[in-house]
Amino acid sequence: MVATRRDPAVHRGLDPDKLVTSALAIADADGLSAVTIRRLAQQHDVTPMALYRHFRDKDELFAALAERLLAGVELPEPDDRPWDEQLRDVLAAFVAALRPHPNVAELTLTRILTSAPGLALAERTLALLQLTGLDLDQSARIGRQVLCSLVTLVSTEPGAEEHGAPEARDDAIHAKRTALAALPPRRYPYVVAAADVLICDDSSDDYYRLGLDLAVAGIRGVSPTG
Template sequence: MARPRKPLLSRERIVVAALALVDAEGLEAVSTRRLAAELGVSGPSLYNHFRTKDAILDAVADRVCADVDLSMFEDATDWRTALLTWARSYRAALAAHPHIVPHLARGPGRRPSQLRMADAVFGAMTAAGWSRAQATRIGALMRYFVAGSALGSFARGFVDDAAVYAGDYPHLDQAHLLAEHQQQVDEGAFETGLRALVDGLALTFPADGARPEQAPAAGRPA
């Protein structure tokens, strides 16, 4: 039997094409019509693999989160070191694909990679002695912080024209230099905030660990 001229359509090909489109042009660029054109297929053929555009974006988001390292939660690493190491890996995965972050921010939904991550963090925190309520809050807190830090660059938000800041904004006399040092500024800010968060949590750990009765009932939010 002769080979088909074009590779057969698969979930994998659709997800790879959708991620490339999101990276290049943002979430708004993704549509079934556009993806079909990129893949050289008819639009309806995508529905054999994904029922909706949101389902495609869910798969893209899950692919990005699959790159997050969770091994530190399985290696009996102390909870502080585990949170620091995981958060850095999490941010690196999101920062490589910042346009998908708004979709990820909706929560894990049914996405396997995000559910595995939530399960790993919650399990490690409760095993370390945190109450279920605080373990839930820690997972939420870290997600807010990491997603926000990966969404955009603080440094790149300032133009490199010193005249913009002269006179009216005397405390921003060096702001025009921030974009030039974008990586140093943004990564430094992330590290500063991350360590402050984890150090702050450590200060409350003994008291929280002594109050397991504050845990929410199973299946209920904290």
């Protein structure tokens, strides 16, 4: 009797969900560029070919990462409050799902309209924008821009671009602050004075609260109902 060789990925209990979790952890720690099929295979002690059983290439893996983040958006139930209050809660739910993973946030841009959770977010956003008196085309333009702006808000959070060990991140942030503080104060008085906040705001909650407030206020400013 000829023995059959078991798939190493099956033998080790690998599945797409576990692989996405591992890839997300790599991206969170070292940035999206660090996520490769080879590194993921090494982490699970299998050959890269074993992973191709689940993902045809890195693009498919990245699509799965994006869908993981979008699946984490907990949309609030519709209610009778004004459209702007409801929309802020919807946008806040989107930010809350992206916020723990700033290095991966940008991947969601191409998956919002190609995944079930992304489509649910888009549909709810458009429905609320229709309550502003805008026509559907303008609602679509605004909805697209505001979701894109929130992805950028997360991916460019001050300090989020620093990867590696906490000590290395702290050193990098300190070096940037020092560089701004060393600028000629007569020429750049406001930049020098605001160096700490410009490089890394100590209150990330305030950072996101302000971003959401500005997004909703901007929509109010261009809507017929104000």
